Amino acid sequence: MSKFSDIIGGTLGATIANRFLLGIYTLFIVSILIFSAIAFLPGDYAKAALGHSATPETVAALQKELGLDRPAPERYLRWIGHAAQGDFGSSFSAGGTQRRLVIDIILPRLKNTLLLAGVTALLAVPLALVLGVLTALARNSFLDRLLNAATLTAISFPEFFVAYVLMLLLAVKFPLFSSMASMSADMPIVEKLARIALPVLTLTLVILAHMMRMTRAAIISLLNSSYVECARLKGLPEWRIVVGHVLPNAWAPIANVVAFNLAYLVVGVVVVEVVFVYPGIGQTMVDAIRLRDVPVIQACTLIFAVTFVVLNLLADLIAIATNPRLVHPK
Amino acid sequence: MTDAAETMSGEQLLDIRDLRIEANIYPPGESSQTITVVDGVSLQLRKGKVLGLIGESGAGKSTIGLTSMAYVRGGLKITGGQVCFKGRDILKGGPHAVRALRGKEVCYVAQSAAAAFNPAHKLINQVVESSLMHGVTHRADAERRAVALFRKLGLPNPETIAQQYPHQVSGGQLQRIMTAMALCSEPDLIVFDEPTTALDVTTQIEVLAAIKEAIRGTGVAALYISHDLAVVAQMADDIMVLRHGRLVEFGATREIINEPRQNYTKALVLGGEIHHDEQAPDGVPILSLKGIDAGYGDGRTKVLKNVSMDLYAGQTLAVAGESGSGKSTLGRVITGLLPPARGAITFDGRMLAGRLANRSKDDLRQLQMIHQIADVAMNPRQTVGDIIGRPLSFYFGTGGTENQRRVAELLDQIEMGKGFVDRYPSELSGGQRQRVCIARALAAKPKLIICDEVTSALDPLVANGILKLLLDLQQQQQMAYLFITHDIATVRSIADSVAIMYRGEVVRYGPKSKVLTPPFDDYTERLLDSVPKKEIGWLERVIEGRAMQSTRDQH
Numbered sequence: 001m002s003k004f005s006d007i008i009g010g011t012l013g014a015t016i017a018n019r020f021l022l023g024i025y026t027l028f029i030v031s032i033l034i035f036s037a038i039a040f041l042p043g044d045y046a047k048a049a050l051g052h053s054a055t056p057e058t059v060a061a062l063q064k065e066l067g068l069d070r071p072a073p074e075r076y077l078r079w080i081g082h083a084a085q086g087d088f089g090s091s092f093s094a095g096g097t098q099r100r101l102v103i104d105i106i107l108p109r110l111k112n113t114l115l116l117a118g119v120t121a122l123l124a125v126p127l128a129l130v131l132g133v134l135t136a137l138a139r140n141s142f143l144d145r146l147l148n149a150a151t152l153t154a155i156s157f158p159e160f161f162v163a164y165v166l167m168l169l170l171a172v173k174f175p176l177f178s179s180m181a182s183m184s185a186d187m188p189i190v191e192k193l194a195r196i197a198l199p200v201l202t203l204t205l206v207i208l209a210h211m212m213r214m215t216r217a218a219i220i221s222l223l224n225s226s227y228v229e230c231a232r233l234k235g236l237p238e239w240r241i242v243v244g245h246v247l248p249n250a251w252a253p254i255a256n257v258v259a260f261n262l263a264y265l266v267v268g269v270v271v272v273e274v275v276f277v278y279p280g281i282g283q284t285m286v287d288a289i290r291l292r293d294v295p296v297i298q299a300c301t302l303i304f305a306v307t308f309v310v311l312n313l314l315a316d317l318i319a320i321a322t323n324p325r326l327v328h329p330k
Numbered sequence: 331m332t333d334a335a336e337t338m339s340g341e342q343l344l345d346i347r348d349l350r351i352e353a354n355i356y357p358p359g360e361s362s363q364t365i366t367v368v369d370g371v372s373l374q375l376r377k378g379k380v381l382g383l384i385g386e387s388g389a390g391k392s393t394i395g396l397t398s399m400a401y402v403r404g405g406l407k408i409t410g411g412q413v414c415f416k417g418r419d420i421l422k423g424g425p426h427a428v429r430a431l432r433g434k435e436v437c438y439v440a441q442s443a444a445a446a447f448n449p450a451h452k453l454i455n456q457v458v459e460s461s462l463m464h465g466v467t468h469r470a471d472a473e474r475r476a477v478a479l480f481r482k483l484g485l486p487n488p489e490t491i492a493q494q495y496p497h498q499v500s501g502g503q504l505q506r507i508m509t510a511m512a513l514c515s516e517p518d519l520i521v522f523d524e525p526t527t528a529l530d531v532t533t534q535i536e537v538l539a540a541i542k543e544a545i546r547g548t549g550v551a552a553l554y555i556s557h558d559l560a561v562v563a564q565m566a567d568d569i570m571v572l573r574h575g576r577l578v579e580f581g582a583t584r585e586i587i588n589e590p591r592q593n594y595t596k597a598l599v600l601g602g603e604i605h606h607d608e609q610a611p612d613g614v615p616i617l618s619l620k621g622i623d624a625g626y627g628d629g630r631t632k633v634l635k636n637v638s639m640d641l642y643a644g645q646t647l648a649v650a651g652e653s654g655s656g657k658s659t660l661g662r663v664i665t666g667l668l669p670p671a672r673g674a675i676t677f678d679g680r681m682l683a684g685r686l687a688n689r690s691k692d693d694l695r696q697l698q699m700i701h702q703i704a705d706v707a708m709n710p711r712q713t714v715g716d717i718i719g720r721p722l723s724f725y726f727g728t729g730g731t732e733n734q735r736r737v738a739e740l741l742d743q744i745e746m747g748k749g750f751v752d753r754y755p756s757e758l759s760g761g762q763r764q765r766v767c768i769a770r771a772l773a774a775k776p777k778l779i780i781c782d783e784v785t786s787a788l789d790p791l792v793a794n795g796i797l798k799l800l801l802d803l804q805q806q807q808q809m810a811y812l813f814i815t816h817d818i819a820t821v822r823s824i825a826d827s828v829a830i831m832y833r834g835e836v837v838r839y840g841p842k843s844k845v846l847t848p849p850f851d852d853y854t855e856r857l858l859d860s861v862p863k864k865e866i867g868w869l870e871r872v873i874e875g876r877a878m879q880s881t882r883d884q885h
Binding site: 229234249328 | 396399401403404428429430431432433434437438440442445446447448449450451459460463464494495497498
């Protein structure tokens, strides 16, 4: 048996390292996919940018200037090499005579997006956990059905509809919050928070059901286990059983769903941004696609990929950290 | 009915009157039915006494035991009778009173401690949890008491074990820790629900001794639930025999063991009447293993070491050993699921490929397998006819009426009849399911069947029926059985030759009469010694014998 435990003992560090390497590998594959997908897109930036003045000569000259005449593998290597050092190159779209750096376009928008995502997460994740535990405790009761019906209704409507309903109620009928979430970088944080209140509420309603129901399901699936019966036979009250005995064993599936929803807050909220005129990264990407601004598109998609990989990595680490078999080997 | 004055006397601890428990079941395609799980059972238990509840699965023994904690499992409902604990009716107490009872006055020791301990918490925290919750004492004192109990129950390094997590501790140790957990809040009554059933016999005897010592030392009363009469006979003052939720017989342990009155009790006491005359090895072996090494994880974990044995046509080779001895791995090697690292398998005069993928269809057909748990070895969405018919069309390419005829014939052979063709596995009893698995193996007309613990999930009388059937079929069709089991009684009933395995090695091998007769090697002696006997005082005698042996060894 000692041999077996040696293998297990060696794995905690190895498992974590393995997850990190897998994450980097995933990013590498994704970067190739992003690059090829964009390279295969119909249309050509040079032609589009030159419009009516596009002659074969001018197109070739612009392509040469932008480096678009080089073979694809070479372009990929140059792009990924620079991106790995934080240099995403310059935007194709000329802002006056000076070309803007991609990082200058993206960074302020990314900060806004992370602010919105962060505040939403701070509200939605604890709320989802508490409601999940509550519905599990009161399973099949009126409260359980009401909460499930309400959250399911919220995700069943399109996001823009939820957004407009909230706007109508909380900005127009009862003007508590601003309906416009446009902001500038030098605003004080309190004002920023007041501005984003409605988008935060909208996004909370959108992601709440999934996390709450996963928490509920993860808890209920463990309520039949022997150790729960044993806890009941110790005379523990139901809430102590759920919080003290069930929840510590349920973190792994919950963390996975939370990670998935947090990633969505970064990569999937363009509709909400548009409704509230919020300067987030989703709008930036949509604009870049319209302009065929390849460096910006590539940078955005890569950031989205990193978000997914990092959040899933975190979920994996939580799953490992809450598994006593891995943390306390034999 | 006992006199009311007597039941109210100070000695009386638990008084269950006319208990009736029902369950709603929902058979597929039919409307719900109410079945009676416990039917009018009464029992009395005095302070400091141990009452054994014995019966097969479905007898209602755990259900009755749990009512003493005012607890019923999901789907069950108490519909009649009363349960009085120290003179108060605990079924009428309300949730608060019930919680005050559980874990303080009545404690529970579960069948599988490995599942009953929460994997996420340290053992010590779980052991003292109910003492702290009920305010019996403060943490430091509870922990001191727990560690003292660990020591008393014979756990090595009590302080270290206390700080460990359940998965870091062996099954036998967990069962003792669970007993300590029950004792920690100093209850008046402990319900032991099959506390040693999941353990190997050599571990079981140590746990039994520890539990017995703890009961005697603390004067706690106990309900001791088991399907094994030999075990209950060691622990209980009185025994209640239950069947189908009804009382069969109640009496002092001595009476039940020595003078059982009811036929069912007599059958339990006498046990299997299966007798099989050993046959001498004859001709060329049908299966021959030579120097098999095998393991998992690219040979990092070696499970089998230099295993050799022979099995002759029409005979049974029993491979016996405890969990971890490698006997199931041996089955996997022979079936080709785990290619051996070294060694040769000869089957019916030809070399067998190590890998399943390299074996011919005829190799596969002639070597069939029956698994321990029939429920999971069958597709729940196929009918019995489909399950048995599948090997017919797979190996012989037959179909239609020919298959129907063969399926009916096979159902006759397993003594079930063709009325079962359209049934689903969920509509069968445990014994019937295992019979269907036997029929499926027979359908391939094999020369060798590997039986992996085929009776260990079954009740003793049902298991006997399966063993009888297997022996009859062997007589008729001359198949060889490789019979993997941890149960020495089964080995005695059916084997021609025996291999005893310990830690991946064959420690003793030969004809049954030789292997099971002295002089023994140390391990076999300990193994055979540890099998509980239906004799009062057996446990004490073995423990005493071992103590004397170890004193002698020290001198």
